[in-house]
């Protein structure tokens with residue numbers, strides 16, 4: 120059977136449940152995912168003085184072909200984007216500045232250091248998002264940044280964050296779509312603190328200084344990202360979930376939930392509905408936690424589907440800003456982007472092809488038997504046929520055929536580096 124025939128067959132199956140697949144695909148087309156640039160070079164960045172990775176951020180593996188220059192990184196992103204259906208965004212970190220061989224510390228960054236990225240994004244019709252980089256730097260070597268007891272160090276990072284928001288604003292102005300500038304810091308302690316309050320007070324004070332600078336939300340949105348623990352901050356993280364949740368609520372910032380930053384039995388899918396009741400918008404870093412590590416390539420697992428269902432069934436596609444955050448250097452990096460991003464889109468499609476309204480009614484009626492029965496049956500409805508058709512219509516490779524393109528690119532480009 121052809122892709123079209125499979126699609127027609129699937130369409131009928133969904134139509135029986137009142138789901139119009141063509142409308143669903145129109146809706147899916149509008150979803151844009153923020154693809155993190157750092158999968159392409161193992162969060163190395165292009166600073167002239169290359170610092171060791173720190174802040175609990177570590178990337179394992181030495182698969183050949185890592186991007187060494189901005190041109191290489193953009194070319195790899197172009198390749199991945201050509202294999203992913205839809206129109207998306209690219210998420211940058213401050214360490215991806217291009218300073219033309221000049222040593223520019225992070226509190227001295229200028230808009231011009233991101234000109235090439237903007238030019239590229241314009242050409243490719245992409246939005247850009249941004250992150251200040253508060254790790255892999257001598258001033259973050261103690262594992263403390265915005266909550267550091269030393270005022271000079273705090274000030275350095277405060278200035279870096281203010282600059283970063285201006286870079287976000289510049290992206291928004293240039294590209295006509297607001298940048299999300301997300302703040303994550305590694306601050307914490309390896310062992311049990313004797314004082315939790317003081318570092319948190321200092322973080323609060325630093326954030327207030329960073330956000331005191333007014334920036335038009337038309338161009339830049341601010342988000343704050345929490346973490347439960349990290350490598351080297353096992354016992355205590357200053358910027359915990361409660362800390363940022365309250366900070367965001369009180370100061371009208373976005374709370375960003377990284378799916379790898381919670382206790383293993385705690386799920387982000389279960390947080391979305393609560394947060395949507397209190398915030399206009401929230402942001403995600405979709406990742407995959409594996410035991411103590413939080414950054415594996417996103418797969419189409421139950422939690423990913425559940426996150427997608429929560430976004431779709433609560434009509435929140437415009438309120439949940441979806442970004443990805445994973446880094447694996449043990450596999451082809453272009454493939455990693457492609458797999459993770461295609462899975463995110465697949466999960467959203469899956470969620471759109473479930474009779475969500477009817478299932479809600481069943482729950483209200485107390486018919487938990489039919490609720491469970493249908494939720495299980497829909498797992499094997501022919502959503503793969505719809506996905507294949509969507510890929511074909513969007514001009515990207517169908518099924519696993521994208522892998523062949525990655526292999527060719529690997530031979531012709533990556534292995535020659």
Ligand code: RNT
Nearest residue numbers: 157250303346377404444
């Ligand atoms: C780290 C956070 C953070 C980073 C990126 C590189 O635990 O998840 O989002 O992964 O900013």
Ligand code: ZN
Nearest residue numbers: 344377404444
């Ligand atoms: Zn993250």
